[in-house]
Amino acid sequence: xxxxxxxSLTGGPVTEAAPAPADPALAELAGKLDKAAKARLGRSLSxxxxxxxxxxxxxxxxxxxxxxxxxxxxxxxxxxxxxxxADVLLVTGPVARNMREALVRTWDATPGPKWLVACGDCxxxxxxxxxxxxxxxxxxxxxxxxxxxxxxxxxxxxxxAGLLALLETSAAR
Amino acid sequence: xxxxxxxxxLLNRIGSPVEGHRPWPRYRxxxxxxxxxIEGLAGNAWSLLGLWxxxxxxxxxxxxxxxxxxxxxSLDCPQGRFPSLSAVRPAANRLERxxxxxxxxxxxxxxxxxxxxxxxxxxVRRPLSEQPAAPAPNPGPYTFLPVEGEGLHQIPVGPxxxxxxxxxxxxxxxNGETVVRLEERLGxxxxxxxxxxxxxxxxxxxxxxxxxxxDSTVAHSLAFARAVEAALGIEVPARAVWLRALxxxxxxxxxxxxxxxxxxxxxxxxxMLAQAxxxxxxxxxxxxxxxxxxxxxxRVIPGGVATDLPERGAGxxxxxxxxxxxxxxxxxxxxxxxxxxxxxxxxxxFLSTELVTRFGAGGHVGRASGRDQDARRSPGxxxxxxxxxxxxxxxxxxxxxxxxxxxxxxxxxxxxxxxxVARLPAISRGLDYPSVALEAGRGGEGMALVESFRGEIMTxxxxxxxxxxxxxHPRDPSWFQWPLLEAAIGGNIVADFPLCNKxxxxxxxxxxL
Numbered sequence: 159x160x161x162x163x164x165x166s167l168t169g170g171p172v173t174e175a176a177p178a179p180a181d182p183a184l185a186e187l188a189g190k191l192d193k194a195a196k197a198r199l200g201r202s203l204s205x206x207x208x209x210x211x212x213x214x215x216x217x218x219x220x221x222x223x224x225x226x227x228x229x230x231x232x233x234x235x236x237x238x239x240x241x242x243x244a245d246v247l248l249v250t251g252p253v254a255r256n257m258r259e260a261l262v263r264t265w266d267a268t269p270g271p272k273w274l275v276a277c278g279d280c281x282x283x284x285x286x287x288x289x290x291x292x293x294x295x296x297x298x299x300x301x302x303x304x305x306x307x308x309x310x311x312x313x314x315x316x317x318x319a320g321l322l323a324l325l326e327t328s329a330a331r
Numbered sequence: 332x333x334x335x336x337x338x339x340x341l342l343n344r345i346g347s348p349v350e351g352h353r354p355w356p357r358y359r360x361x362x363x364x365x366x367x368x369i370e371g372l373a374g375n376a377w378s379l380l381g382l383w384x385x386x387x388x389x390x391x392x393x394x395x396x397x398x399x400x401x402x403x404x405s406l407d408c409p410q411g412r413f414p415s416l417s418a419v420r421p422a423a424n425r426l427e428r429x430x431x432x433x434x435x436x437x438x439x440x441x442x443x444x445x446x447x448x449x450x451x452x453x454x455v456r457r458p459l460s461e462q463p464a465a466p467a468p469n470p471g472p473y474t475f476l477p478v479e480g481e482g483l484h485q486i487p488v489g490p491x492x493x494x495x496x497x498x499x500x501x502x503x504x505x506n507g508e509t510v511v512r513l514e515e516r517l518g519x520x521x522x523x524x525x526x527x528x529x530x531x532x533x534x535x536x537x538x539x540x541x542x543x544x545x546d547s548t549v550a551h552s553l554a555f556a557r558a559v560e561a562a563l564g565i566e567v568p569a570r571a572v573w574l575r576a577l578x579x580x581x582x583x584x585x586x587x588x589x590x591x592x593x594x595x596x597x598x599x600x601x602x603m604l605a606q607a608x609x610x611x612x613x614x615x616x617x618x619x620x621x622x623x624x625x626x627x628x629x630r631v632i633p634g635g636v637a638t639d640l641p642e643r644g645a646g647x648x649x650x651x652x653x654x655x656x657x658x659x660x661x662x663x664x665x666x667x668x669x670x671x672x673x674x675x676x677x678x679x680x681f682l683s684t685e686l687v688t689r690f691g692a693g694g695h696v697g698r699a700s701g702r703d704q705d706a707r708r709s710p711g712x713x714x715x716x717x718x719x720x721x722x723x724x725x726x727x728x729x730x731x732x733x734x735x736x737x738x739x740x741x742x743x744x745x746x747x748x749x750x751x752v753a754r755l756p757a758i759s760r761g762l763d764y765p766s767v768a769l770e771a772g773r774g775g776e777g778m779a780l781v782e783s784f785r786g787e788i789m790t791x792x793x794x795x796x797x798x799x800x801x802x803x804h805p806r807d808p809s810w811f812q813w814p815l816l817e818a819a820i821g822g823n824i825v826a827d828f829p830l831c832n833k834x835x836x837x838x839x840x841x842x843x844l
Contacts, residue, residue: 162665212545213544218589222612227612264491292453
């Protein structure tokens, strides 16, 4: 354990730094997101994730944003446990009808100003589940959507790109 | 506990085999035969593998764990009723309630007749039956089991939980800090997968199978593909068989690493999550470089695989194995040496061998409680019959055992990846990628058992004469693990629920379908 801590202290951060040549897209996004986040929200954006019928693929990649490689919190963006603490609802899934009421209630519990991001193909268009008896389809049929991040599931870099786009959109309001 | 009679002995007496069901037989039973089967189940240790409905029939699959024999039994129910198996196989209960909600089949003398997936939120009742009905005009609230006693209070949690987790409802009844009863209510992420698969060409249905549970996308795709291939009697190219196993083992390692980190995090040891999630990311990136998708979704398809391993792939995989072999053991040593962590995981969330056997629970839940069952070994499938690996089994049955089970399985999977890379057959001449086309215009019934990281998946499929999916039932391992979580948390404190829940890590999506 002590050895691990020493290695961590002396080895430098594992977080992919802004100009990491191995992953230029991520590096580019990291710099931009930082500036926009500061301008709009004073280094703070709280996200509440709501699974409205996802296969859990999106959740896995959203989780990855919190690992030390992507380290979302360095931008001041963090996931919170309650919608009452949130600025943004990040919604996945084709809105299973069994989840519809819970989703709407979660949105109602979120204080304004607030934004809603539809994450993944299912939330954006209903995906493969559109048209069935059990799903409503795209999230926008239930709640106003500010931003769509397609992908099945979106990669962590896509998610970062999406959050940047959200910051720019919301700043323009 | 094992009765005198072999499974096939009884089925040959009480049923008649159905043609064209592969690779294991299917028997059609009459109502009397079904009742005899229930008697037989009471005296034998056959595991329930699944139970699923059709508009006028119900099917169930069993395995005689002892011999590895597998069989499907079917009962026509023109009146929409069948004698319930729930008294002799409690794990059948939620599946029977599902058959009721989707197909309108009533289980007679069931131990629990409440609805399960139908939350009165659809525009229709019995959506997959021949005559769907209008929704109930004034649906009442769901009735939770009554709890009585002095000093008890209830804590309702969910469906939206505090975290990046799937939705479900947990109703705790506690006496002070101690959980007296947990009752689950699931079905919130029911997407109607089985209904959507009906009438779809195999290639489209395969995409739905890949999204039954995103974390087991490779395993579910593999189970669906192998069931279709069994139904059609197709052999896939040898290289595809080995690449499938390669992807399945990568998926197993990635999920186990994620779980080990997350379990420790729920015991307030965030260090392990930070470390293990880096290793997980490393696995996903290698998967991405090798197969073009971090979760390898839609890469296993009926007929073979959708992508070949690039030339540099073998090198990348061996590098990955070498790096994990270097970085994983120190983390294991830390887990083993932290008394504060062991204090949370040892003896927490205990589950007895008797219970996992009664529910036929597999994966880390079953094997950490002494149930020695792994579909890769029994009934077994290619290429695992040619590979050397151990199936770790522990008997402690607590959170700690479920962590160690995962640690041991990561080690086994690393060895499997090395073996597969070393022996990967070359691509057949004339193929762009290792896959054969499915012959159009053929039908049949097939079934497959596949070991996902979570446990055994059973997928059953019927293709009609046009090669279109007539009925498919993918049964996630979570079906037989969720009910046991209710038992494991009993007597623990409420604050240990996240720890117990994460040590199970059941799939909501895979269960709710």
